[in-house]
Amino acid sequence: MSIFVDENTKVIVQGLTGGQGRFHGLRNRDYGTKVVAGVTPGKGGTDVDGIPVFDTMEEAVAITGANASFVSVPPRFAGDAVLEAARAGVSLVVCITEFIPAKDEAYFYNLLANDFPGTRLIGPNCPGIISPGKCNIGITSGSIALPGGPVGIVSRSGTLTYQAIHELSQQNVGQTTCVGIGGDPVPGTNFIDCLAAFEADPETKAVLMIGEIGGSEEEKAAAFIADHFSKPVVAYIAGQTAPAGKKMGHAGAIISGSQGTASAKMEALTAAGVHVAPNPTVAGQMMVDIVRAF
Amino acid sequence: MDLFEYQGKQFFAQYGIATSPGGVADTVDEAVAQADAAGYPAVIKAQVQVGGRGKAGGIKIANNADEARQYASAILGMDIKGHLVKRVWVERSSDIKKEYYASYTLDRGAKKYLLMLSAQGGVEIEEVAKTDPDAIVYRHIDPTKGISRAEIEDAVAAAKIDQEARSGVADVLELLYDAFLKGDADLAEINPLILNTDGKVHALDAKVSLDDNAAYRHSEWADWQATVEYDGREKLAKSKGLNYIGLDGTVGIIANGAGLAMSTLDVVNQVGGSAANFLDLGGGASADTMSAALEVINTDDKVQAVLVNIFGGIVRCDEVAKGIIEALKRVELRAPIVIRLDGTNAELAREILAEQGSDSVIVEPTMLQAAKRAVELANRGA
Numbered sequence: 001m002s003i004f005v006d007e008n009t010k011v012i013v014q015g016l017t018g019g020q021g022r023f024h025g026l027r028n029r030d031y032g033t034k035v036v037a038g039v040t041p042g043k044g045g046t047d048v049d050g051i052p053v054f055d056t057m058e059e060a061v062a063i064t065g066a067n068a069s070f071v072s073v074p075p076r077f078a079g080d081a082v083l084e085a086a087r088a089g090v091s092l093v094v095c096i097t098e099f100i101p102a103k104d105e106a107y108f109y110n111l112l113a114n115d116f117p118g119t120r121l122i123g124p125n126c127p128g129i130i131s132p133g134k135c136n137i138g139i140t141s142g143s144i145a146l147p148g149g150p151v152g153i154v155s156r157s158g159t160l161t162y163q164a165i166h167e168l169s170q171q172n173v174g175q176t177t178c179v180g181i182g183g184d185p186v187p188g189t190n191f192i193d194c195l196a197a198f199e200a201d202p203e204t205k206a207v208l209m210i211g212e213i214g215g216s217e218e219e220k221a222a223a224f225i226a227d228h229f230s231k232p233v234v235a236y237i238a239g240q241t242a243p244a245g246k247k248m249g250h251a252g253a254i255i256s257g258s259q260g261t262a263s264a265k266m267e268a269l270t271a272a273g274v275h276v277a278p279n280p281t282v283a284g285q286m287m288v289d290i291v292r293a294f
Numbered sequence: 295m296d297l298f299e300y301q302g303k304q305f306f307a308q309y310g311i312a313t314s315p316g317g318v319a320d321t322v323d324e325a326v327a328q329a330d331a332a333g334y335p336a337v338i339k340a341q342v343q344v345g346g347r348g349k350a351g352g353i354k355i356a357n358n359a360d361e362a363r364q365y366a367s368a369i370l371g372m373d374i375k376g377h378l379v380k381r382v383w384v385e386r387s388s389d390i391k392k393e394y395y396a397s398y399t400l401d402r403g404a405k406k407y408l409l410m411l412s413a414q415g416g417v418e419i420e421e422v423a424k425t426d427p428d429a430i431v432y433r434h435i436d437p438t439k440g441i442s443r444a445e446i447e448d449a450v451a452a453a454k455i456d457q458e459a460r461s462g463v464a465d466v467l468e469l470l471y472d473a474f475l476k477g478d479a480d481l482a483e484i485n486p487l488i489l490n491t492d493g494k495v496h497a498l499d500a501k502v503s504l505d506d507n508a509a510y511r512h513s514e515w516a517d518w519q520a521t522v523e524y525d526g527r528e529k530l531a532k533s534k535g536l537n538y539i540g541l542d543g544t545v546g547i548i549a550n551g552a553g554l555a556m557s558t559l560d561v562v563n564q565v566g567g568s569a570a571n572f573l574d575l576g577g578g579a580s581a582d583t584m585s586a587a588l589e590v591i592n593t594d595d596k597v598q599a600v601l602v603n604i605f606g607g608i609v610r611c612d613e614v615a616k617g618i619i620e621a622l623k624r625v626e627l628r629a630p631i632v633i634r635l636d637g638t639n640a641e642l643a644r645e646i647l648a649e650q651g652s653d654s655v656i657v658e659p660t661m662l663q664a665a666k667r668a669v670e671l672a673n674r675g676a
Contacts, residue, residue, distance in 0.1 A: 101508035102400055103478055106437040109405055141607035157553020162607045166637060185402045215402045238556040241563040246539050249552020249574045279561045281662050
């Protein structure tokens with residue numbers, strides 16, 4: 001099994017006719033993902049390498065029966081694209097767009113939460129989600145992932161997701177699903193959402209979690225793990241040496257005052273029984289050791 | 295983008311929030327002229343983006359032109375916690391009866407906007423939160439619904455704002471929400487928000503931080519953007535589209551991805567070194583991007599070794615290796631360079647790099663080994 005996406009996921013790429021949308025949309029299809037349509041207003045009736053393009057999400061969903069969308073449009077259009085996908089009734093929206101204004105993000109997050117509880121948003125500003133061998137939505141390189149589980153991965157950082165996948169695959173430890181939840185202040189899906197799904201997935205036996213400085217999502221995840229999570233968790237928090245008051249690349253990765261430090265997150269996770277690693281390499285090795293001992 | 299106080303007051307003015315009349319000055323003569331125009335007693339305030347400027351002597355009240363000259367001379371050019379005062383704000387001193395606190399921000403945890411209001415203003419709100427937490431009223435706001443006048447009035451009453459100031463404070467809170475929302479501020483804070491002896495309420499200070507991602511819809515930010523200060527390297531990096539933050543160590547860092555770059559800083563620290571910078575190349579790692587990154591790092595005299603940490607997913611490592619070799623031809627590095635490439639086609643990439651044959655280009659297979667080697671070289675060079 002896997003979480004959120006599998007071999008039955010049918011994806012529409014919003015922005016398929018753009019440079020990024022085309023590049024990643026076609027790569028996702030080549031991986032085996034059912035990419036059934038694209039949507040670009042004004043380009044309905046055309047196609048991208050055989051994938052039909054529609055003017056609206058509503059039309060695309062009605063005709064193809066898609067249940068997921070991949071938003072790859074510029075920041076100023078991203079909010080509307082996410083809401084259009086939700087209104088069209090898809091249950092999953094993956095938004096990779098970076099640099100979306102925080103007000104737009106807070107608005108569509110809350111609108112989805114209020115009016116479209118059946119739609120899960122992953123991102124924005126994330127690498128996407130891959131269930132190896134089944135479905136890849138986003139920009140993760142499928143070639144580094146290894147199907148078959150037993151490890152689930154959830155991460156705020158793109159490159160560290162790839163790093164984590166690679167550490168495991170190299171030692172022949174596969175993954176059920178890898179979710180990049182993104183580095184923005186208001187992510188649509190958080191650690192707890194992923195942990196709850198991994199807990200319910202019988203094929204996921206352990207979870208590798210990668211957090212970073214900023215916010216308090218890791219602390220909340222720690223509390224959730226202590227009370228509701230039965231499987232082993234290994235965690236790494238990036239930014240242990242980051243100075244306060246500087247955004248470390250991601251909009252969400254900033255220490256303000258004493259809030260959001262790596263040490264506070266690591267302490268909370270350790271107290272919740274999580275195996276906390278000092279760096280990604282050690283985290284990978286810890287996970288390999290845990291899996292080997294099963 | 296964090297605004298200076300005077301810019302914050304300009305921002306407030308755009309949304310109709312009252313402040314004390316005044317003006318900016320870059321020289322002592324200008325400051326005296328501004329004080330004469332505002333009338334005495336006049337307040338001269340250092341424009342720096344750091345807390346505690348009052349305690350540091352950066353805020354003075356002048357009762358006449360001679361005092362204005364004396365204080366402006368002292369404040370202009372002053373160093374406040376490493377911030378050089380280049381500009382002062384001069385305004386008419388207010389007859390303060392009471393000081394309050396008001397702000398709107400995004401509460402990341404709750405994923406909603408947050409109004410904070412307190413009858414105890416004029417001091418650090420963090421201090422109030424510690425010493426008298428009940429003195430702060432918190433109201434979460436659903437971004438899809440906003441905040442109504444009735445909800446604002448309720449918050450004002452709950453914060454025990456003085457009766458005579460309640461309607462004035464509520465007016466400011468309505469305008470401030472508008473400014474926060476339409477002005478795309480991450481933070482819009484007034485501390486203190488004052489009740490004057492004449493019964494009027496107005497903003498005596500302005501702390502505003504704007505969301506850079508929203509800059510495309512605010513052409514009116516241009517003047518403020520022009521005053522953002524970067525050190526020379528940060529400016530150079532920005533002009534080349536790199537995400538760079540200067541630090542104090544001796545190992546120059548180049549990585550692809552914010553997370554990996556942060557992680558590289560961590561690992562360098564764990565093996566006994568210190569990073570000279572944070573540098574995220576972004577998704578690509580072409581010869582052009584790599585040259586730009588090396589060029590920026592090369593201008594940092596503290597750097598004794600460079601560590602390149604790349605994970606190739608979609609970007610193939612062999613292409614990155616070729617890019618690095620090309621970049622090394624364009625930029626003459628002062629320090630040795632240690633390269634770690636992992637991911638797609640990593641073996642091939644290492645062969646390509648090994649063939650170029652320079653002693654000062656070292657290839658290591660893992661992040662940890664590469665960091666150790668770079669730190670060793672940096673410590674030797676220092």
